[in-house]
Structure formats: structure tokens, C-alpha cells
Amino acid sequence: MNQSVDFQAWANGPRAQSGYVPNPTDSWEQAGGAPPRKSVDDAFEDSLTMFSMHRRLLADRARTTCFQRAIEGVVRPGDSVVDLGAGSGILGLFACRAGARQVVAIDRGPFEPLVRGLYAENGFADRLVWIGKDSLEVELDQRVDVLLAEILGNFAVEEAMLCYFLDARRRFLKPGGRLMPEKVRLFVAPTRTDAPALPETRGPLAGSARNAMRETCWAVDVAPSDLLGEPVLLSELDLARAQPGHRVAGKAVLRIAADAAGDAASVAGIAGWFEADLGDGIVLSTAPWEPATHWRQVLFPLPEARSLAPGSEVVFSLRGLQLEANTVWSWSAVTPAEGERWRCGNPARTQLPGERRLRLTRAGEEELELLRRFGEGASFEELMSFLLERDPDHYASAYAAHRRVSAMLRRSVR
Numbered sequence: 001m002n003q004s005v006d007f008q009a010w011a012n013g014p015r016a017q018s019g020y021v022p023n024p025t026d027s028w029e030q031a032g033g034a035p036p037r038k039s040v041d042d043a044f045e046d047s048l049t050m051f052s053m054h055r056r057l058l059a060d061r062a063r064t065t066c067f068q069r070a071i072e073g074v075v076r077p078g079d080s081v082v083d084l085g086a087g088s089g090i091l092g093l094f095a096c097r098a099g100a101r102q103v104v105a106i107d108r109g110p111f112e113p114l115v116r117g118l119y120a121e122n123g124f125a126d127r128l129v130w131i132g133k134d135s136l137e138v139e140l141d142q143r144v145d146v147l148l149a150e151i152l153g154n155f156a157v158e159e160a161m162l163c164y165f166l167d168a169r170r171r172f173l174k175p176g177g178r179l180m181p182e183k184v185r186l187f188v189a190p191t192r193t194d195a196p197a198l199p200e201t202r203g204p205l206a207g208s209a210r211n212a213m214r215e216t217c218w219a220v221d222v223a224p225s226d227l228l229g230e231p232v233l234l235s236e237l238d239l240a241r242a243q244p245g246h247r248v249a250g251k252a253v254l255r256i257a258a259d260a261a262g263d264a265a266s267v268a269g270i271a272g273w274f275e276a277d278l279g280d281g282i283v284l285s286t287a288p289w290e291p292a293t294h295w296r297q298v299l300f301p302l303p304e305a306r307s308l309a310p311g312s313e314v315v316f317s318l319r320g321l322q323l324e325a326n327t328v329w330s331w332s333a334v335t336p337a338e339g340e341r342w343r344c345g346n347p348a349r350t351q352l353p354g355e356r357r358l359r360l361t362r363a364g365e366e367e368l369e370l371l372r373r374f375g376e377g378a379s380f381e382e383l384m385s386f387l388l389e390r391d392p393d394h395y396a397s398a399y400a401a402h403r404r405v406s407a408m409l410r411r412s413v414r
């Protein structure tokens, strides 16, 4: 019964081959026409976007086969698995094929019929536990052996990957359990690839619009020949050890290559990409010279393109501010020889794809609840007991709860 699913064919459609996959975009795509005007039903519109996103992901053979090979090496017969951000369900399906006894597939999107159908067609219906919620709202009765997640953005961490992944590791994974990915490395190199040009704009806001274009981190395609120096490791994240609230930051000294002469050394910005250790020695890379994936490289533009002499250095620093739903970047570049320093990246202006309405984090919800109880007259001890009962994993001792309540009172109470 273990028939294979040809995910490439699935991605390329038409969906008729698997009747359980409703893909409302087919009609206009097949007709070669333009997408229909936006419907008033926002939820329906969102689901269209999400279904076409999953087609794109499945069609990304480099990505999907990399995960498949890693899962075959990491998941052992009898394992329980969380597939965080399950989407089409493909990673959990690979886990079942590797012998997983149970897969808890978590996704906030409307994919339940799709995922149930995929598992059923492959003979794994009884191994699936579907949870159609945001992972931050999920509670599990039992911890699992393996946590799988492909919630990587163009620069790995900008799809709030850290927030969700670290929360899931803390609450869903057994001590010593296996993670995929295990580590993420961020690389940078100087590039002549530039930010998209603003159409000729006049009027009082033109200058500020042009500046805004260069204060934004862009997703771009960087050709290997557009790199102007050796790549440098900016930051490595060990996802087994990083703690919630971890801030991504790094500094790299970039050197303009000796053969990048004349105009060729006109540096427009710093290109970035990632490598992820998926486990079992499998590394997924989005470097410009690797086979293309659906991910793109990112560009941190300089305020203006600069001609830099071969051998000169650019010291690049990057900081990510983790908002729950996203990471916003600010960066600076210094050329010690020229004595120039540019500060770039204005978080207020940084546009990120897929930004959703911001919501309180678990810590924020906790703070709100503590304040509400305090406002209703709860004593210090009652607030401590509330924390110890609500989150015994996090507040392993009365001392930890004591510190939390003290900090909250110091911040918020006169």
C-alpha cells in the first residue's frame, strides 16, 4: 500500500490526479488568464495564496529532496514526530516512510483535507494527528522524538522561524530529541547586485522614497559573477541550544577581491544567503552558485553604490529585531581605509513579505494575565502559584517564578 507520491507531478498539476486536492487557482492558470479580481472573502483569498505557495514549494526539487534525504537519515522506526508548519504534509509523509509511528502535523493554514488525503493515499492515515492551529496555541499530551520544520525565510530566520521553532523545541520535543534543521549559518559577501530601481519619481517625497528603497532588505537573485569578494560566515545558530528571545546579530570583515577591478568593484550592497544542517550530514544551501531554489538571496543595500579598490575592507554588521511574526534588520557598513561609516536599515521602513498582524507572544500573554490578576488584587504568592501551575517547564522552581513576578512589578507598578 506504500505507493509513492510523485510530489513533482503534484506540484505541476493538474490536480485531477488526486481528487482530494482542491486548487481553486487551476481554472485561471489553465486558461492562461489573469487572476480573478479580489474576492470579498479574505479567508478564501488567503487560502488561494497558500495553496499556490505549496505548489511552488513542492516544485522546488532541490529543497524537497534535500529534506527527504535528511528525514530518511534522521527519523527512526517507531519515532513520534512533530511536523511544524506541515503545509501540504510532505515532510511528515517522508517521516512515515522512514518508519515514524506517529506524525503530529501542525499548520495554521486550511490544509487538513489535503494532508489527510495525502496520508490516506499512501497508507498512513492512522499515523496522522492533524492540528489546524498556530503552534504557539498548541498543547501536546506527550513530547516527541523528532521536530521537523521547514519555516525558513530567504535569510533563514525572517519567517519568525526562531520564535516558533524554539518554542516548539521547548514544549514539544523530548530531552535529547532530534531537530531538523539542527543549525543555520548565515553568509554574506559584497556584491554589485543592486536594489530595484525606483521609477523616475518627482515631487516632495521622491528623495525620501529613494532612501527608503535603500533602507530595505530585498530578496534578489545574485549571480555568482556579481559577488565581489569571498563569502564570510556572519552568524551560526545552533537550534538545539539557542534560547527563546535569541537575537540574530553578526559582524563580518569583507575584502574586495584582488581581481574585482575598476567598475567591477562598484559595491552596491551586501548579499546574504543561508546554509541549514538538516541532520545526517545533509546541508541545504541557498548560495548563489548552488542549484536555484524557491528561496532567493537577500540584499542589504549601501546608501549608494561605492567604487572600492581591490583588497579594501568593508566591515559589515547586522542586527535582527525579532518581532513575533518577523525579523526586521538594521545594518551598518564601515570602510576603515576611507574612514566611512554607513548606518542602514530602518526597522520602521523595512518591508517584509508575508507580514501578518502582530500578536502577543506567550511571554506577552503571560505579562497581561499577571497584570490583570494583580489589578484584581492577587497577592505576590498567588501570582507565583499562577506561573508555577501555568508553565511548570519554564518555572521549574519557586525562585524562577519569584524573579518573574518581581520583575513584572518593578516594571509596571508604583
Ligand SMILES: C[S@@+](CC[C@H](N)C(=O)[O-])C[C@H]1O[C@@H](n2cnc3c(N)ncnc32)[C@H](O)[C@@H]1O
Binding pocket: 057, 058, 084, 085, 086, 087, 088, 089, 090, 091, 106, 107, 108, 109, 133, 134, 135, 136, 149, 150, 151, 152, 164
Ligand atoms: C514554508 S511552508 C512549509 C510546508 C511544508 N512543511 C513543506 O516543507 O513543504 C511553511 C508552513 O508553515 C506554516 N506555519 C508557519 N509558522 C507556523 C506556526 N507557528 N504554526 C502553524 N503553522 C505555521 C505556514 O502556514 C506554512 O504552511
